[in-house]
Amino acid sequence: MKPIEIIDIDVSYGAKKILEAITFHADAGEILGIVGPNGSGKTTLLRAMSRVVARDNGEIRLDDRDLDSLGHRELARRVAVVPQDISIGFDYTVRDVVMMGRHPYIGRFASETARDVEICDHAMLLANVAHLAGASVHEISGGERQRVLIARALAQEPKILLLDEATSNLDVSHQVEILNIIRDLAGEITVVSVFHDLNLAAYYCDRLLLLKDRKVYAAGTPAAVLTRENIREIFGMEMLVKPHPLTGKPYVLPVYMHQSSAGENRRVHVVCGGGTGSDILHLLHAAGFTVTCGVLNVLDTDYGTAMHLGLPCVVEPPFHGITPESLSGLRKCLDSADAVIVTAMPIGRGNLDNLRVLLEYPATPVLFYARDRSTRMEDYTGGEAGTVLANLEARGALRVEGAEELLARLSRDGSERD
Amino acid sequence: MRRTAPIIILTLICALLVSMAAAVALGPSVISFGSLFTSDNAWMILWEIRLPRVITAALVGCGLAVAGTAMQALFRNPMADPYIIGTSSGGALGATLAIVLFAGTGRTVLAFAGAMIATFTVYFIARRGGKIPVETLLLSGVALATLLSALLSFLMYTAGRSLHQIMFWLMGGFWNISWNDVIVALLILIGGAGIYLFARDLNILALNEEDATHLGVNVERAKQILLALSAFVTGIAVAVAGSIGFIGLITPHVMRLIVGPDHRFLFPAAALAGAILLVWADALTRTFTSDMPVGILTACFGAPFFIYLLRSRMKA
Numbered sequence: 025m026k027p028i029e030i031i032d033i034d035v036s037y038g039a040k041k042i043l044e045a046i047t048f049h050a051d052a053g054e055i056l057g058i059v060g061p062n063g064s065g066k067t068t069l070l071r072a073m074s075r076v077v078a079r080d081n082g083e084i085r086l087d088d089r090d091l092d093s094l095g096h097r098e099l100a101r102r103v104a105v106v107p108q109d110i111s112i113g114f115d116y117t118v119r120d121v122v123m124m125g126r127h128p129y130i131g132r133f134a135s136e137t138a139r140d141v142e143i144c145d146h147a148m149l150l151a152n153v154a155h156l157a158g159a160s161v162h163e164i165s166g167g168e169r170q171r172v173l174i175a176r177a178l179a180q181e182p183k184i185l186l187l188d189e190a191t192s193n194l195d196v197s198h199q200v201e202i203l204n205i206i207r208d209l210a211g212e213i214t215v216v217s218v219f220h221d222l223n224l225a226a227y228y229c230d231r232l233l234l235l236k237d238r239k240v241y242a243a244g245t246p247a248a249v250l251t252r253e254n255i256r257e258i259f260g261m262e263m264l265v266k267p268h269p270l271t272g273k274p275y276v277l278p279v280y281m282h283q284s285s286a287g288e289n290r291r292v293h294v295v296c297g298g299g300t301g302s303d304i305l306h307l308l309h310a311a312g313f314t315v316t317c318g319v320l321n322v323l324d325t326d327y328g329t330a331m332h333l334g335l336p337c338v339v340e341p342p343f344h345g346i347t348p349e350s351l352s353g354l355r356k357c358l359d360s361a362d363a364v365i366v367t368a369m370p371i372g373r374g375n376l377d378n379l380r381v382l383l384e385y386p387a388t389p390v391l392f393y394a395r396d397r398s399t400r401m402e403d404y405t406g407g408e409a410g411t412v413l414a415n416l417e418a419r420g421a422l423r424v425e426g427a428e429e430l431l432a433r434l435s436r437d438g439s440e441r442d
Numbered sequence: 443m444r445r446t447a448p449i450i451i452l453t454l455i456c457a458l459l460v461s462m463a464a465a466v467a468l469g470p471s472v473i474s475f476g477s478l479f480t481s482d483n484a485w486m487i488l489w490e491i492r493l494p495r496v497i498t499a500a501l502v503g504c505g506l507a508v509a510g511t512a513m514q515a516l517f518r519n520p521m522a523d524p525y526i527i528g529t530s531s532g533g534a535l536g537a538t539l540a541i542v543l544f545a546g547t548g549r550t551v552l553a554f555a556g557a558m559i560a561t562f563t564v565y566f567i568a569r570r571g572g573k574i575p576v577e578t579l580l581l582s583g584v585a586l587a588t589l590l591s592a593l594l595s596f597l598m599y600t601a602g603r604s605l606h607q608i609m610f611w612l613m614g615g616f617w618n619i620s621w622n623d624v625i626v627a628l629l630i631l632i633g634g635a636g637i638y639l640f641a642r643d644l645n646i647l648a649l650n651e652e653d654a655t656h657l658g659v660n661v662e663r664a665k666q667i668l669l670a671l672s673a674f675v676t677g678i679a680v681a682v683a684g685s686i687g688f689i690g691l692i693t694p695h696v697m698r699l700i701v702g703p704d705h706r707f708l709f710p711a712a713a714l715a716g717a718i719l720l721v722w723a724d725a726l727t728r729t730f731t732s733d734m735p736v737g738i739l740t741a742c743f744g745a746p747f748f749i750y751l752l753r754s755r756m757k758a
Contacts, residue, residue: 076652100658107653113518114648114703124646128658132639135706180657 025088027052027184027214028073033082035065035072042068044238046082050184055206055215057225059249060235061259066218069235070188073216074105086184100128104177106190109170112161118172119157122148125179144179151175151205167198174205185209187217191224203228222276226250227268234258250274264332279306279332292434293317293361295378299325300367304393307427308365309333313434316357319350319378346377354378358385363434366421368394372404379412383419390421393430447707450700454714458500461718465496465725495619498627498682499724499736500717502616503689505630505679507716509672510690511697511709512637515644516668517576520698521751524676524690527583527669531590532560533680537611538597541604549611550626550681557677560586565669573662574669614684614737616724627682633675634713640668641705648703686737688744689716695751 318338509524536556
């Protein structure tokens with residue numbers, strides 16, 4: 025017996041189909057997140073579950089009971105909904121609003137009992153609004169009002185809590201505060217929530233339901249659902265998906281790819297390391313250059329960036345010096361490169377050959393790139409690196425500062441050649 | 443709930459009783475307490491003319507205020523009034539028909555019938571798939587009122603000598619009120635009590651309808667019942683006293699500021715305030731004018747107040 029079972033439902037507004045053939049269930053006590061792009065039907069699915077919109081066909085079962093067989097009040101005792109911030113036109117107090125959650129328990133000819141008051145007090149405590157009980161809902165902040173709506177939902181003593189992007193209008197600190205409250209409630213209550221923010225969904229949900237074009241596209245654990253391929257397919261955009269450094273849950277970062285043709289058909293090789301090259305690898309890739317890089321050690325931050333961007337990279341195992349094999353790989357890259365960029369990386373014996381080899385290519389322009397004036401190349405070779413750099417400068421290598429200057433310099437070189 | 447609300451309601455009850463006693467004593471002919479025992483005429487004026495008139499004024503004021511309160515919550519608009527869904531235009535047309543066709547016989551019945559028919563017509567125009575969206579309801583109300591007022595103008599144009607009578611009725615007042623009218627007006631209390639049973643539902647409906655559904659309110663059924671009861675109460679008020687404006691608009695508004703928005707307290711407070719207001723308005727017009735229609739007085743005070751409300755809402 026599942027708290028919620030949705031079996032093959034279709035929903036439409038007028039002639040317009042909003043949801044098609046949706047089937048899924050929620051397990052007792054879990055947080056199930058519904059994610060997907062705008063217009064994929066997330067909110068409608070939630071509204072079908074709270075019976076605000078009718079479905080065309082299919083079945084919704086709560087604890088094995090048909091949703092349609094429940095009376096209005098009976099449904100409100102099982103399922104509570106926390107909407108997005110709602111405007112409250114009349115000047116109610118926080119306690120008034122929370123007490124409304126008891127409505128399905130109080131008969132038409134009765135009024136609230138001591139027990140109802142007690143349940144409200146407890147709900148306000150859980151949602152951290154007890155201190156606001158006497159305040160007007162117009163006097164409190166958006167985050168506080170959202171917690172009041174959670175307290176009202178808890179006063180309904182529901183088995184199922186539905187949240188419709190309940191935190192999306194709030195600051196990140198309030199979002200986390202509210203979702204922590206929800207996380208603590210799960211276990212006793214089954215939570216189904218629409219999320220706009222994939223990272224919040226990944227962290228707080230046990231399972232995710234990914235919707236696309238009115239249908240379920242994927243369902244499962246956040247790690248199984250939020251794959252790079254799924255996200256590319258759903259949002260039509262490249263995203264980095266990495267484990268969050270602290271939580272280990274999937275973490276999604278947009279790549280902000282702005283394709284341009286500035287560097288069309290031009291090849292650039294980047295000598296970098298230790299994260300000094302990640303920004304320009306991305307920038308050059310986005311600007312349309314054909315980028316190669318190396319030699320890098322596996323596990324280097326710049327290596328990770330190159331892999332995410334899909335750039336060819338000459339590599340060595342971690343903490344390993346440059347071998348003749350990878351040196352020949354590097355030469356291959358340099359043979360076809362129109363320009364070489366050397367970032368302001370620390371230079372030690374392990375990567376010094378990356379620079380030495382450049383002396384073999386006097387015809388290829390070399391640019392020393394630093395993010396800003398204060399960035400310097402640290403020399404850990406006892407002066408050897410300094411000599412190499414001085415030689416490179418002597419034969420025409422230039423220092424550039426900042427991404428803009430770098431791009432300007434590259435495009436000037438390109439037009440001179442043409 | 444504000445802790446002061448029960449005290450305010452008690453105060454209002456006392457104020458209403460005092461107002462009614464004062465209104466019975468006031469009038470164009472001065473009646474002293476002693477003359478009640480010596481003069482049959484004084485007794486007759488008091489018992490047959492003033493007392494039913496004052497009671498009816500109180501009941502009508504009460505009914506308009508209660509219906510107005512319900513409408514404002516239902517439409518989530520503090521500018522709504524009991525006539526908003528065409529009730530008064532229907533009542534006016536019914537009464538005018540009675541005056542033109544039957545020389546005033548059956549005026550009360552036809553006014554009531556007109557009010558109810560108009561309200562339900564608006565309701566069925568606005569209804570779609572078992573639901574009544576409030577915006578559509580408001581717009582159908584305006585549309586039907588325009589049509590009915592055209593018919594009314596036509597009747598007045600052809601009315602000839604009874605035009606004067608129609609005009610008086612339209613402006614609203616309490617002439618020739620008898621104990622029979624009091625009995626009809628008492629129905630307002632039944633309708634009002636019915637509305638009061640939905641006080642908690644209205645508290646929630648005033649948030650928004652979807653939210654009310656989540657809290658276990660059967661929204662469409664509540665709307666149907668409340669519309670029907672409000673139309674019934676307003677229909678009776680219109681049938682007895684014509685369309686008296688602004689009482690149903692202003693009293694809920696002022697009382698909401700004083701007792702707060704909880705309808706369990708707002709309904710009784712607004713009902714009492716509406717009664718007090720109309721009892722005094724009627725007492726003043728019949729004492730200090732030659733029985734001018736009371737609707738003129740309520741409009742004179744009500745319209746500027748309405749404009750003031752509008753301005754202060756625009757600022758907020």
